[in-house]
Amino acid sequence: MATLEPLYHWSVPTPYPLSDEVIADARGRGLSARLLRVLSRRGPVDAAALAARFDAPETALHDPQLLPDADRAVRRVQAAVAAGERVLVLGDFDADGLTGLAILVLALRRLGLDVEPYVPARTEEGHGLSQGAVERAAATGRTLILTADTGSTSHTEIAAASVLGISVIVTDHHQLPGGPPDAAAVVNPHRADSTYPDRRLSGAGVAFKVAQLLLADTPDGPAYALGLADLAAIGSIADVVPLEGENRAITRIGLGLLAAGGRPGLAALLASAGVSPERVSPETISFALAPRINALGRVGHALDAALLLLEDDPERISELVARMEAANLERRGLMTAALTEAREALGADDGAPITVVAGPWAPGVVGLVAGRLADQLGRPAVVFSTNVEPWRGSARSAGGFDLGAAFTANASLFERYGGHAAAAGCHLDPARYAEFRTAMLACFRDAPVTRDQRRTLVLDLVTSAGSVDHVLLAELMPLDGVGDEPPLLGIAGLSVGRVRSANGGHTQLTLRKGVEVLDGICFGRSDLTGVLREGDVVDVAARLTSRRFGGMESLQLEVRDVAPAGHLAAMRAAGPAPTTDPLMIHAPAARSAS
Numbered sequence: 001m002a003t004l005e006p007l008y009h010w011s012v013p014t015p016y017p018l019s020d021e022v023i024a025d026a027r028g029r030g031l032s033a034r035l036l037r038v039l040s041r042r043g044p045v046d047a048a049a050l051a052a053r054f055d056a057p058e059t060a061l062h063d064p065q066l067l068p069d070a071d072r073a074v075r076r077v078q079a080a081v082a083a084g085e086r087v088l089v090l091g092d093f094d095a096d097g098l099t100g101l102a103i104l105v106l107a108l109r110r111l112g113l114d115v116e117p118y119v120p121a122r123t124e125e126g127h128g129l130s131q132g133a134v135e136r137a138a139a140t141g142r143t144l145i146l147t148a149d150t151g152s153t154s155h156t157e158i159a160a161a162s163v164l165g166i167s168v169i170v171t172d173h174h175q176l177p178g179g180p181p182d183a184a185a186v187v188n189p190h191r192a193d194s195t196y197p198d199r200r201l202s203g204a205g206v207a208f209k210v211a212q213l214l215l216a217d218t219p220d221g222p223a224y225a226l227g228l229a230d231l232a233a234i235g236s237i238a239d240v241v242p243l244e245g246e247n248r249a250i251t252r253i254g255l256g257l258l259a260a261g262g263r264p265g266l267a268a269l270l271a272s273a274g275v276s277p278e279r280v281s282p283e284t285i286s287f288a289l290a291p292r293i294n295a296l297g298r299v300g301h302a303l304d305a306a307l308l309l310l311e312d313d314p315e316r317i318s319e320l321v322a323r324m325e326a327a328n329l330e331r332r333g334l335m336t337a338a339l340t341e342a343r344e345a346l347g348a349d350d351g352a353p354i355t356v357v358a359g360p361w362a363p364g365v366v367g368l369v370a371g372r373l374a375d376q377l378g379r380p381a382v383v384f385s386t387n388v389e390p391w392r393g394s395a396r397s398a399g400g401f402d403l404g405a406a407f408t409a410n411a412s413l414f415e416r417y418g419g420h421a422a423a424a425g426c427h428l429d430p431a432r433y434a435e436f437r438t439a440m441l442a443c444f445r446d447a448p449v450t451r452d453q454r455r456t457l458v459l460d461l462v463t464s465a466g467s468v469d470h471v472l473l474a475e476l477m478p479l480d481g482v483g484d485e486p487p488l489l490g491i492a493g494l495s496v497g498r499v500r501s502a503n504g505g506h507t508q509l510t511l512r513k514g515v516e517v518l519d520g521i522c523f524g525r526s527d528l529t530g531v532l533r534e535g536d537v538v539d540v541a542a543r544l545t546s547r548r549f550g551g552m553e554s555l556q557l558e559v560r561d562v563a564p565a566g567h568l569a570a571m572r573a574a575g576p577a578p579t580t581d582p583l584m585i586h587a588p589a590a591r592s593a594s
């Protein structure tokens, strides 16, 4: 029998200091000392941070008038309403772009405009305002185009539209390296001249603010705009913007709408993904909802996903959901096949400190394959699709290697590239593949040596087994489902009872604290069946939840990792670990790509 070793590197961040005022404020809100400790490990805690989490979320939304080009956007749309112009809304083909598109379409239709949604094809048209969209608008007599989550660098296409008498309003959250394009309005909080109080909005978040702006002075418009926050929340979570500040407020409002049943297309999609409304959280959205919305952008027609978000007719909805489920299965099948082929191409273990592999795989899945390879092999992975020229490469890091820096250092090799420390992408001329491989290996050799190839699991609270009870669950409840990850606990000194493997590669176990028994479930951890024995005393990294069964409520631990007893005590003795690891995660994606 193999010996028990934690799969992840466990880390307990040093808490930020708390002032007496903040402690009093927290006490006044009925927050416990343990909850406050969790918060202080996640970031600085001041009055504003407490308000953003626990006050009514509407109070944390900023005035949309502060958006750059707010006046120009309003005036152009009002002119379109007055003249009865027809409009086209283009959204990027990922979940952020598609939810942003749906928000703009709904807001403009609310103003009485005739609006056609348009999503460019990933492989033929790519990101940005496409020439195809401009031609479509011209052919159908549409004289105004709005973009969602894209368009900030589409100088050429905006000029081409202008020649045809079509105005463009860009709404976007991407950087503008060439300055804002010459459009009717460029609503992007990243503009150099932007004075908007929070730049961290997603593309759908910007669209949501534009909807608030456009509907501000219409009957019941403000309430209607707030009702679009479910879409903005999905876009924000899918785009992995920090759920702080205004993003947190949008997410809290949106999750509330989803939990209350919400828009028919989203309710149907949640049901089809097996997520009940009360289980809606940032986690279920990122593991169940976003991959399904993204799937159509990868292997089908992303416009179907946008239409689902806009649809009210139950029959049409079930048709679109079925199409989305088929695309999701196809995406998973393509991903699994590509992963198997990539592993075969690499051999049992090619020994290189960074994985570089190319094959005839769909461009839409190479990023997912790179992520899986990085996880499985514990080192950075770059995967190329050779289906299109130039080859499309997607890279995911592991072990703290800075991919963005490595790509920037080799910028001359690429036709296009972009990215950050943890993930990057590029277009590469196949003739330069060997050169790229050599260059990446050289970068890795020159990179500072990383201490631990395992991914980091961040613990919010370390506690003894005896303190795990309903009181603790109730104290931590305020962090559940408001745009926060539920706390991950390090629990010391549980005794292993029954261990058995469950369907789907999971492990079920019972854990004893004294005479009491806790149920445990370890998603995606079939490996634990082979290493845990009845009577073992262990430390676990787990989330505390409750489960209702036959009218009884019982505590359950969602176990992420298991270590031999004494692991947490040894960590404490070794002192605080550095917490600047760019790959730091609050919980592993054990159920990702579902």
Ligand SMILES: [Mn+2]
Binding pocket: 096, 097, 149, 173, 202, 203, 204, 239
């Ligand atoms: Mn985006």
